[in-house]
Amino acid sequence: MTSTPRSGTPFILRAGAYEAEIASIGASLRALRHEGRDLVVPFDADEVRPGYRGALLAPWPNRVVDGRYAFAGEEFELALTEPKRGHALHGLAAWLDFVATAQTDASVTLAAVIEPQTAYPWRVRVETTYALDENGLVQTVRAVNESEDAAPFGTGPHPYLVAGPGPLDTWTLTLPAAEVLEVTSDRLSPVALRDVAVFDPERFDWRAARPARVLGAVEIDHAYTALERTADGLATVRLSDPSGTGVEMTWDAACPWVQVHTADLPGGPTQPFHRAGLAVEPMTCAPDAFNANRYDYDAGLIVLEPGAETSASWRISAI
Numbered sequence: 001m002t003s004t005p006r007s008g009t010p011f012i013l014r015a016g017a018y019e020a021e022i023a024s025i026g027a028s029l030r031a032l033r034h035e036g037r038d039l040v041v042p043f044d045a046d047e048v049r050p051g052y053r054g055a056l057l058a059p060w061p062n063r064v065v066d067g068r069y070a071f072a073g074e075e076f077e078l079a080l081t082e083p084k085r086g087h088a089l090h091g092l093a094a095w096l097d098f099v100a101t102a103q104t105d106a107s108v109t110l111a112a113v114i115e116p117q118t119a120y121p122w123r124v125r126v127e128t129t130y131a132l133d134e135n136g137l138v139q140t141v142r143a144v145n146e147s148e149d150a151a152p153f154g155t156g157p158h159p160y161l162v163a164g165p166g167p168l169d170t171w172t173l174t175l176p177a178a179e180v181l182e183v184t185s186d187r188l189s190p191v192a193l194r195d196v197a198v199f200d201p202e203r204f205d206w207r208a209a210r211p212a213r214v215l216g217a218v219e220i221d222h223a224y225t226a227l228e229r230t231a232d233g234l235a236t237v238r239l240s241d242p243s244g245t246g247v248e249m250t251w252d253a254a255c256p257w258v259q260v261h262t263a264d265l266p267g268g269p270t271q272p273f274h275r276a277g278l279a280v281e282p283m284t285c286a287p288d289a290f291n292a293n294r295y296d297y298d299a300g301l302i303v304l305e306p307g308a309e310t311s312a313s314w315r316i317s318a319i
Contacts, residue, residue: 005045008097015106015132020319027128029054029159032137035236040210041160041263041277049271052158055094058143059114060124061156061221062259062287063087064076067119068094072150078119080263085187090158091115107131113146122151123303136152136317145304153236153302154285155312160263160277161249164241166263168275172214174238175206175260176223181287190222196216196224210263215278221261223287225297229253233278237280238319246319252317254312255282256300282314 006171008024028049031042043050055234067078067088071286078088098110111127114120123146131138163171180199182191196205203218207228227235233253261279265271285300292299302310
């Protein structure tokens with residue numbers, strides 16, 4: 001009897017110099033390589049996915065503070081899946097087993113249904129397509145509200161980008177964002193939006209207009225917005241290694257936010273994947289968007305009417 005790997009059913013995609021490995025649990029990006037070089041921190045097929053590495057996040061990315069929110073006049077209490085900080089983290093889809101609905105040598109479409117439950121009583125079908133071409137890997141997420149009532153929704157990915165063979169501290173970062181979300185140091189709960197040029201610019205201002213500089217020992221686990229975009233609405237984060245290799249992630253206007261995390265782990269360098277990659281997570285909404293009315297900025301919460309659909313996409317490419 002053939003057993004399914006612990007990360008779920010594997011799907012291998014190839015196009016030109018690119019190869020991607022997708023796992024069905026959480027519709028997760030397990031590996032992405034260009035000419036054999038890792039562009040994301042990978043994990044093994046027969047490995048329980050480490051945390052949320054490469055997972056699809058829905059019906060919310062990031063955190064719901066205290067796991068509590070109100071919607072349409074009702075109050076809800078989610079399971080605290082980030083117990084040390086006391087939050088509900090990264091949605092309900094990350095451990096669902098997605099089923100393939102279409103597949104070619106260079107693409108796969110996976111689908112799962114978030115079923116109604118006590119703290120999220122809506123049925124939302126989530127479908128994602130991974131497609132490789134000569135320009136990299138594009139992931140598109142589509143969600144449809146199959147309920148009779150409007151549902152709160154948000155989504156995003158969770159890859160850890162790898163620029164090259166050098167350590168993260170030596171990588172050069174370009175992040176085209178003018179505002180960063182200040183958070184509490186202990187729980188990462190949102191406080192207020194800040195101008196990156198004023199609020200600790202050495203830590204938070206990585207715009208292209210500044211001289212290029214390496215990450216060094218900087219620690220980041222923050223959401224950014226006010227993104228500089230091209231005429232067609234695209235924003236891009238770039239990482240480069242001293243060896244001359246690099247990686248970039250580009251996303252469309254459906255994601256006005258991006259979480260960036262230097263992957264600092266408790267225990268520091270004694271942990272195997274401490275600062276092994278840079279998490280770059282385009283998001284359709286801000287952290288704690290389910291509590292959008294608490295904040296004096298647009299948290300970007302999507303309200304999906306019955307039968308309505310929303311979509312977002314992003315690309316990872318070698319540079």
